[in-house]
Amino acid sequence: MKVSTILLTVLTLASVLAVLPAAHADNPIIQTRYTADPAPVVIHGKVYLYTDHDENHATWFVMKDWRLYTSSDMVNWTDEGSPLSLKTFSWAEKDAWAPQVIERNGLYYCYAPMTQKGVGMSIGVAVASRPQGPFHDALGHPLVHISPLDIDPTVFIDRDGQAYLYWGNSQLYYVKLNRDMISYDQKVGIVKVPLTVAGFGKGPRMMPGRTTYVEGPWFYRRGDLYYMVYAAGGIPEFIAYSTSPGPTGPWTYRGIIMPNHLPHLAFTNHPGVIDYKGHSYFFYHNQALPGGGGFDRSVCVEEFKYNPDGSFPTILPTSKGAPPIGHLNPFRRTRAATIAWESGIQTEELPAAGVCVTNPQNGAYIKVEAVDFGGKGAHTLSVDVASDQAASSLEVHIDSVDGPTVGMVKIPNTGGLDKWKVLSSAIHGAQGAHDLFFVFRGAPGSELFNFAWWKFGN
Numbered sequence: 001m002k003v004s005t006i007l008l009t010v011l012t013l014a015s016v017l018a019v020l021p022a023a024h025a026d027n028p029i030i031q032t033r034y035t036a037d038p039a040p041v042v043i044h045g046k047v048y049l050y051t052d053h054d055e056n057h058a059t060w061f062v063m064k065d066w067r068l069y070t071s072s073d074m075v076n077w078t079d080e081g082s083p084l085s086l087k088t089f090s091w092a093e094k095d096a097w098a099p100q101v102i103e104r105n106g107l108y109y110c111y112a113p114m115t116q117k118g119v120g121m122s123i124g125v126a127v128a129s130r131p132q133g134p135f136h137d138a139l140g141h142p143l144v145h146i147s148p149l150d151i152d153p154t155v156f157i158d159r160d161g162q163a164y165l166y167w168g169n170s171q172l173y174y175v176k177l178n179r180d181m182i183s184y185d186q187k188v189g190i191v192k193v194p195l196t197v198a199g200f201g202k203g204p205r206m207m208p209g210r211t212t213y214v215e216g217p218w219f220y221r222r223g224d225l226y227y228m229v230y231a232a233g234g235i236p237e238f239i240a241y242s243t244s245p246g247p248t249g250p251w252t253y254r255g256i257i258m259p260n261h262l263p264h265l266a267f268t269n270h271p272g273v274i275d276y277k278g279h280s281y282f283f284y285h286n287q288a289l290p291g292g293g294g295f296d297r298s299v300c301v302e303e304f305k306y307n308p309d310g311s312f313p314t315i316l317p318t319s320k321g322a323p324p325i326g327h328l329n330p331f332r333r334t335r336a337a338t339i340a341w342e343s344g345i346q347t348e349e350l351p352a353a354g355v356c357v358t359n360p361q362n363g364a365y366i367k368v369e370a371v372d373f374g375g376k377g378a379h380t381l382s383v384d385v386a387s388d389q390a391a392s393s394l395e396v397h398i399d400s401v402d403g404p405t406v407g408m409v410k411i412p413n414t415g416g417l418d419k420w421k422v423l424s425s426a427i428h429g430a431q432g433a434h435d436l437f438f439v440f441r442g443a444p445g446s447e448l449f450n451f452a453w454w455k456f457g458n
């Protein structure tokens with residue numbers, strides 16, 4: 001793409017973003033925490049989105065745990081808590097950075113970079129029997145360490161069963177993983193990928209003699225073409241990609257996917273690419289949440305279509321995000337921490353209750369998108385809540401936060417924020433497909449109640 005075309009695209013985008021109504025935004029897709037470095041994977045028909053986690057008000061990368069969110073419709077994301085943290089690795093000191101998870105033979109392997117005490121960034125591997133974890137350190141020491149910039153592992157199993165782990169900042173390395181996924185072919189050893197201009201593009205002026213490759217590689221195959229998508233070009237980073245006829249190169253530079261210098265993008269970026277239910281998705285991070293910044297980032301997603309020759313289109317960040325694919329069934333028990341958008345709540349893992357919605361104040365709300373109440377509609381709503389306040393309520397609206405009220409559950413003092421009670425109430429007028437809004441009401445300035453799950457009845 002010509003520089004003038006990129007500039008025009010950037011300017012057009014800037015004006016489009018300026019007029020997009022924030023109230024309808026679904027990007028960033030996680031609002032309850034700052035999340036970065038998305039690592040999506042499809043497991044048993046569901047998207048598992050692993051992220052790392054920027055602590056609030058950070059002035060450097062302050063990152064202690066990894067988080068997991070799941071979705072079946074690409075708009076409602078369920079907070080599954082933290083499946084692993086620095087505490088998982090006895091040798092870790094700090095810096096829970098960009099992870100990736102892969103399944104093999106019914107086990108789930110998480111490759112994660114972190115600072116090894118007294119050594120520098122190294123990559124560990126943890127294993128779990130469920131994608132939700134808990135993950136356990138598989139080795140008790142790092143899997144690979146070759147430089148202080150050993151970060152951003154990306155893992156892929158090819159059709160012949162050979163698994164590859166690529167990683168690295170400013171230099172790309174790989175190993176051929178053994179079938180156990182926790183050791184690698186020592187004869188091949190750690191391979192340094194030749195970063196040629198033909199393979200990875202010419203770096204900008206501030207990176208003399210270098211290619212565009214910086215970090216955050218995301219490796220996969222589509223048909224017979226192998227893709228390496230990565231953060232590129234120095235700071236602020238754009239996302240570029242290279243392709244190859246084989247898993248170990250030779251690589252050909254294919255250009256920019258997501259430009260930099262766009263409103264709300266952070267100085268870093270990190271790709272994650274999946275196909276799901278016949279659609280293609282590009283995950284990245286920005287700094288668009290209130291209080292956001294380069295060290296308080298947020299994961300986003302856009303839907304895209306590959307060009308017929310397998311090349312990427314230019315993907316621009318939007319505040320709208322990907323459209324829903326399918327409807328959420330409200331007659332199944334749904335965790336309250338299933339959220340398309342929220343305002344004024346938190347999520348927290350509570351003993352005996354799992355990940356719940358906590359700390360809502362008067363006027364806080366949760367939006368659940370594309371909920372199908374069917375032709376017969378819903379007539380009851382049950383919610384599992386715990387409260388130490390006398391007179392709170394949960395209003396149920398459809399279409400918008402101040403749209404028609406279809407019901408209201410009175411929430412009494414249940415005996416404490418850990419005393420759970422299932423309460424039910426009548427619902428009127430919830431029929432067909434709508435966005436659903438739970439609005440929290442109660443004494444201003446108070447933490448109203450904890451909310452574990454909800455279920456409509458007909």
Ligand code: FUB
Nearest residue numbers: 097098151215216268270
């Ligand atoms: O999140 C910490 C580091 O910033 C990641 O490992 C890089 O990819 C960049 O996003």
